[in-house]
Amino acid sequence: METLAYPPAPVVARPATSQPPTDTLPRPARRRLLHLLWELRYSGAEVMVYDAKEYFESQGVYGSIVARGPEFGPYAPTLARAGYPVEHLPARRNLGSFIELYQYLRKHPADIVHLHLEGLFIWHCLAIRLAFPKARIVHTHHDVYFQYPPYLRLKRTFHRWLATKLGVRHVSIGESVQTVEREHFRNDTTIVYNWIDENEFRPPTPGQIAAARQEIGIAPDAFVVLTVGTCNDKKCHNEIFEAVARVKDQIPNLVFLHRGTGDNLPQERDYVKRLGIERHVLFLDYIDYLPKVFWASDGFIFSSHWEGLGNVILQAIACKVPVILYQGWGMNDFRPADPADTYGYWINPDTERFDEALLDLHARKQDGRIEDWREKAYAFYRRKFSAKKSLARMVEQYLGE
Template identity: 85%
Template sequence: METLMYPSAPVLSESEVLVPPATAQQQPTHRLLHILWELRYSGAEVMVYDAKEYFESRGLQGAILARGPEFGPYAPTLARAGYPVEHLPARRNLGSFIELYRYLRQHPADVVHLHLEGLFIWHCLAIRLAFPKARIVHTHHDVYFQYGPYLRLKRTFHRWLATHVLDVRHVAIGESVQTVEKEHFRNPTTIVYNWIDENEFRPPTPEQAAAARQEIGIAPDAFVVLTVGTCNDKKCHNEIFDAVARVKDRLPNLVFLHRGTGENLPQERAYVQKLGIEQHVIFLNYIDYLPKVFWASDGFIFSSHWEGLGNVILQAIACKVPVILYQGWGMNDFRPENPAENYGFWINPDTERFDEALLEMYAMKQDGRLEDWRDKAFAFYRKKFSAKKSLTRMADQYLL
């Protein structure tokens, strides 16, 4: 078992957004254990990172246990933030969960937050045996509509067992996840929207936007569309590359800004060369301050056909960036009910391509209409999402 521990360091700057009421600071300390799979730079891990200071102010002292086959590249970041971070790989046998039970008995917790889907019920059983009185919270971070009949039936039973026998609370990160859990697994959930660090992801000043472009090497008059995400089959980045290849001659100053790494990155680079669009694509494997890529962009394009609730889309609209998304689970959670509040395109993946949306968004930039969409994107973020509200709701799941 691997362990990472660093001295505690401040994670968030002081902000009204994340400061709880003074009465909450007087509560006794509760030990909170987060159980995740591999620790990667993705939604759940980043939210745990961002929430540390707030949860501590509510009397929740956190630790992290990674259960994936690999520790994960984000483990040192979480450890430097002050979390005790340990790695105990899960295996599909009884001995692995006896090992987990023994670990838990040696590391008492008052609250355990499960963030994983795989081997979920066995984790719940081990936790409840180790901690008969602990609060167990399970967040469903994705939509699992793709399960076949047998697996769906099995997972339905597991969710029922967790709720009615093991007293597990179920949390959904958005309406899509809540709907799938209810319709496919008969599993009622409480929505706690994903949160982002609003001190970091915010609308830029004109000077910040210009400086971001200059640092990345983008011309001031370029039309920039951005995607942020892991390079894997689910993200379907080649569908964006294909659209760039088709419209590049009609948008000569088009730049597709691609921030992400993953197993498909070499193939994606090769595909860009094959299409002959190297001058229109910028791959950013790393950038020291992620909000800058949003500040440099005119639009955010996302090619996943489904998500739970994409944190990168939250980050985009919090930075006043309009969107081009597919219709589908997760993406529809960002679509305003009132058409007058619209700030982007929602494309039917079965019948439409990104081309027309890119061309229209370019035209909107040229005639000034895109500024209205920028304002509406930020207004929608503020209307529906709030780090303060989400963190409060999650802490209430732990404590109340």
Template identity: 35%
Template sequence: MKVLHILYELKYSGAEIMYVDAAPAFQDRGFELTVMGTAPNLGEYAPHFRNAGYGVVHKPYPKGLNVHKIKYYREFIQFLKKSNFDVIHIHVHEFMWTLAFCTWIAGKRPIYTFHSIFLSHSYSYLYHILKRWTAKNILGCRFQSISDSVCDHELTYYHNKTKKVYNWYGENRFFPAQEEEKQRIREEMNISAEALVLITIGICNEVKRHCDIIKALPYIMKEYPSLLYLHLGEGYTEDEEKELAVELGVNRNIRFCGNQTDVRKFLVASDIYLMTSKHEGISITTIEAMACGIPAILYDVPGLRDFNKTGENCCLIPEDYSVLAEKVIELHANPEVSARLSANARELVNNTYHMKKNVSEIIKLYTQ
């Protein structure tokens, strides 16, 4: 079976990493895989797709309302027919309906994944309901959601029933530190053995709210002066975050590490993982941190509260940087609590976000 994944820019992020990790699991089941980038830039992660055995195609989607889009649709339909794809798996929300329509015209099977929680303005609410209903009931598009929060949101907000298939992580790449590995990695990274190390992983934008973490640092440093914050990721609010760090006098306690490929090394060097997002679909970096045995403090928001189903998998806190500071201090001062959360979190991700189990569910979506 031939599957085409349609994404925007191929970046080192969620869905891209997940489907590269899972390539052997699909290929072992006889799937031939292709990925198509629709952004102006193909993206730095394209070589990883090629190395995993994907065919890589770049077809930038035209902007605005113009005749170039009609040409694009016609050429895209011809491409689908000529390439003999069986399933077109769409991951781009903005283009969902039009690409599903082209897929339907080409006589192929469209699948769309809701990767996040999408809200609409009051004036466009019925329009978005109509798009979902027509895509599903007329174009035959099958809908998948990646988490409890996304599935529940689509059902309650848009009255749209989806097939829930959880995201997964690369278990061969993310696992707890071996004996003395943490100490060795800290030495390599020139991090003191006594330092309290916090870590975040993700794009810099208003949704992630990294500024909340930076605002919490002065309070934490009163208890732990050797604090170090490892900040992995880039984005349009990065300059603002750096300016805030200087203003608060904590810039020497932050390493802005940019995008990294060996994320596990940074996780293993850390003591506590933080995520302060306004909302998430489901956070793959949180799954990866938990798989590495790093205790997590998360804001109590949709997509993050999914990680605390039993109440003992992470620390869920109100959206307040002063509370964040207090919880970091409390958690680091209680290693037995930290160890219990880490063990429960690892059990959660191994049971819920296991690659082979969830790849099998995606395959059912393709074939049934």
């Protein structure tokens, strides 16, 4: 078992999400929280665990992390430097692996265990309940699993029922996940929306927009559409590249800003060359301060056909960036019920392409109508999503009746 330990970095209070107790208020009872994750990568669950640390501790909940994937994961050092005890205990598909987990848990007592896993889920629940008969167990469903074949769906339905009987509380990250859990697995869940760091991802000033473009190397007058995400088959980035190739002659100043890494990145670079659009595509494998890519952008484009609830979309609209999304699970959670509140496009992936949306958003920038959409994007974020509310609701799952 591998362990990472770093002295915690100095912490700067974040007023929007952190409310440390003052000396005049009684301190809450100290509770031990264990997060069980898979490989620790720069993705939604891990980043939310990172962002929540201060708030949870202000409520008396002190966390540690165990990674169960075959690899520790590249985000492990970041979580350790934030002050989390982080350990790697790889899961295997055999009884011995869960005896090992049970023995680990008995040596490291916890009052609350938060499961972020789908794979081997019920075996984790059983090991946790045997080790901690009175612990609170919370399981967050981070994605929509409608694609399971019938046998696996039936099996997972039974696992969810058994977990509920073991006292597990089920959480969904949005309406799409909640609907799939209810309709496909007969599993009732409570919604706790994903949260982001609102002190980082916020509307930029004109000076911040100009500075971000200058630092990244984008012309002030460029029309910039951004995507942020892992380069894999699910993200379907080639569909954006193909749209850029089709509209580039009509939008000569178009820049597609691509922030992400992954197994498909070399193939994506090659595909951009074959399409002859290198001048219009800017790959950013790394950037030290992620909000800058949103501040530099006129629109956010996302080519996944489904998601749970994309944190990168939350980050975009929190930065006042209009969106171009596919219709589907997860993306529809960002669509306003009232058409008057629309701040982007929801494209039918079976019958439509991104071309018209790119051309229309460019026209909106040219005549100034994009500013209305920028305001509506931020208004929708503020109305529906709030880090403070989501963190408080998660603490209710940990400590409430």
